[in-house]
Amino acid sequence: MGILRAIVFLQAHILPSIQSPLGVLPSRFRRSRVLIVGCGDVGLRVARLLAPRVRVLALTSSAQRVPLLRSVGILALSGNLDQGSQLRRIAGMAQRVLYLAPPDPEGKSDGRLVAFTQATRLRAPPKALVYASTSGVYGDCEGAWVTESAAIDPTTPRAHRRAHAEATARFFGRSAGVRASVLRVPGIYANDREGGTPLTRLQKGAPVLRKDEDVYTNHIHADDLARACVLALWRGKSQRSYNINDDTDMKMGQYLDAAADLYGLPRPQRMAKEELKKEVSAMQLSFMNESRRLVNQRMKKELGLRLRFPSALDGLLSSK
Numbered sequence: 001m002g003i004l005r006a007i008v009f010l011q012a013h014i015l016p017s018i019q020s021p022l023g024v025l026p027s028r029f030r031r032s033r034v035l036i037v038g039c040g041d042v043g044l045r046v047a048r049l050l051a052p053r054v055r056v057l058a059l060t061s062s063a064q065r066v067p068l069l070r071s072v073g074i075l076a077l078s079g080n081l082d083q084g085s086q087l088r089r090i091a092g093m094a095q096r097v098l099y100l101a102p103p104d105p106e107g108k109s110d111g112r113l114v115a116f117t118q119a120t121r122l123r124a125p126p127k128a129l130v131y132a133s134t135s136g137v138y139g140d141c142e143g144a145w146v147t148e149s150a151a152i153d154p155t156t157p158r159a160h161r162r163a164h165a166e167a168t169a170r171f172f173g174r175s176a177g178v179r180a181s182v183l184r185v186p187g188i189y190a191n192d193r194e195g196g197t198p199l200t201r202l203q204k205g206a207p208v209l210r211k212d213e214d215v216y217t218n219h220i221h222a223d224d225l226a227r228a229c230v231l232a233l234w235r236g237k238s239q240r241s242y243n244i245n246d247d248t249d250m251k252m253g254q255y256l257d258a259a260a261d262l263y264g265l266p267r268p269q270r271m272a273k274e275e276l277k278k279e280v281s282a283m284q285l286s287f288m289n290e291s292r293r294l295v296n297q298r299m300k301k302e303l304g305l306r307l308r309f310p311s312a313l314d315g316l317l318s319s320k
Contacts, residue, residue, distance in 0.1 A: 031055045034233060035094035035126070037081070037116065038101030039069060041193050042132075045226035046098060047074050057094055059087075081112035087119035096128045096233045099169070108160035110168060117172040125176040130232045131169040133162045135186040135218060135243065141292035143216050148184070148241040148298055156286055170239055181236030183244045185225060186218035186294060189315060193222050197316060198259045202268065207279050208288075210270040214251040215291035219312040220244055224305070231303040242303060243294040248311045252288065258313055 032054050036043045039058035047056045051073040058069050061080040069076040077093070079086045081101060097120070103110035113131070120126065138146050139153035154163045166182050173180025190196040209215065220228075228244045236242070248255070253270065260267045277285060299305050309315035 032096070033057060033094040034096045034098060035059065035077075035090065036074075037097065037099045039065075039074065040100065041190075041196075042188065042222055042226055042229070043098070043100050044068075044072060045222055046229050047072050049226060049230050057090075059090060081116060084115035084119060087116055088122060091120055091122040092124035095126055097126045097130070098229055098233060099129065099131045100229075103158075103161040103165050106157070108157055108164060110161050110165040113165045113168045117168060117176075121172070121176045125172075125178050128179040128181075128233055128236065129169060129173060130181055130183060130229060130236055131165060132183045132185055132229070133166050133241075134159065135184045135245070135292070135294055136290070137163045137166065137184065138290075138292055140290040143291040143293065145293045145295050146243070147295045148243055155290070158286075166241070173238060179236065179238040181232055181238065182241040183228060183232060184241055184294075185244050186220060188220055188222050188225055189312060190222035191316065191318065196222065198256055199263055202256065202260050202263060202265045205266070205268065206284070207269040207271045207276060208253045208256055209276060210272055211251075211253060213273050214253045215288055216293045217248075217250070217252045217255060217287070218245040218292070218294045219248050219255075219315075220246055221307075221309040221312075221315040224307050224309055227308075228299060228303060228305050231305055235303050237302060240298075240302070242299050243296050244299055245294045245296050246307055246310055246312060246315075247296070248313075249293060250312075251291075255312060259316060262313070262316055 034050055034054050034056050036046060036056065036058045039060065043058065050056050056073065057075045057077055059077050059079045060066065060069065066076045077090055079090060099113065101112060104112055136156065136159040137152040137154050138150060139155045152163055154160045169180045169182060172178060224246065225244055232242065257267045271279065273288065309318065
């Protein structure tokens with residue numbers, strides 16, 4: 001009987017701690033767990049969608065954000081992406097990871113995602129990793145329609161860092177047996193998002209390109225992006241990229257003219273690009289150097305996302 005009792009004890013207490021990276025878990029942790037890395041505005045929207053059914057964790061380096069994260073049912077984990085040694089404790093803590101954190105602020109690579117994936121593979125890698133990138137990796141497409149099969153051509157340091165991060169996510173997927181997918185995201189907007197509408201820009205009277213030099217822009221409402229993130233965690237295909245954008249087909253000037261009409265403000269002044277260089281920041285100018293129209297059929301068919309805000313104007317009108 002002594003041997004039998006020992007076997008039962010091993011099965012009940014020791015073996016689970018070997019088989020599960022978290023050992024013997026409280027019942028609340030036995031739900032599917034999703035880790036959000038970079039839990040800002042979009043991450044909080046994702047958490048609110050998941051919280052009733054899924055245990056949501058978030059990595060944060062700010063103690064001040066912990067109360068906010070807890071208020072929406074998120075378990076906050078302390079860790080800094082710039083200090084890789086702090087990341088080891090999160091290995092194996094979630095079956096799915098949504099990575100929304102920005103890359104390194106300088107250079108052409110993303111050491112933060114490299115450090116995260118190295119730490120995550122130490123123990124029970126997740127089943128799925130969804131990396132939120134930017135449509136800027138395509139570079140200037142001169143107004144052409146762009147599918148995910150198009151070659152990327154990053155031209156700015158910011159886009160190079162994102163391209164490197166995409167490659168890092170895919171390598172992690174292949175080498176660790178993780179279903180890694182990439183979301184290529186354009187301009188995010190929402191009336192309840194800080195800086196999420198063109199209102200302030202229009203109030204300041206910032207100029208735009210004249211019509212013959214104007215560029216196509218792409219948009220996605222923050223709520224639709226959050227829903228796309230959730231769908232990708234379960235439906236995203238391995239090594240797959242998805243354009244995450246609405247159906248807006250407008251040039252930047254057209255969009256801002258329509259927004260000005262909506263807000264009852266003067267339409268922005270039109271200028272040639274050479275003149276505009278003296279009036280806007282380098283960051284703003286960089287968005288006027290690239291023109292493309294993203295095709296979103298893969299998002300609709302494979303992820304099954306039905307846009308609540310098919311155009312950017314729909315979103316601006318939603319709570320005006």
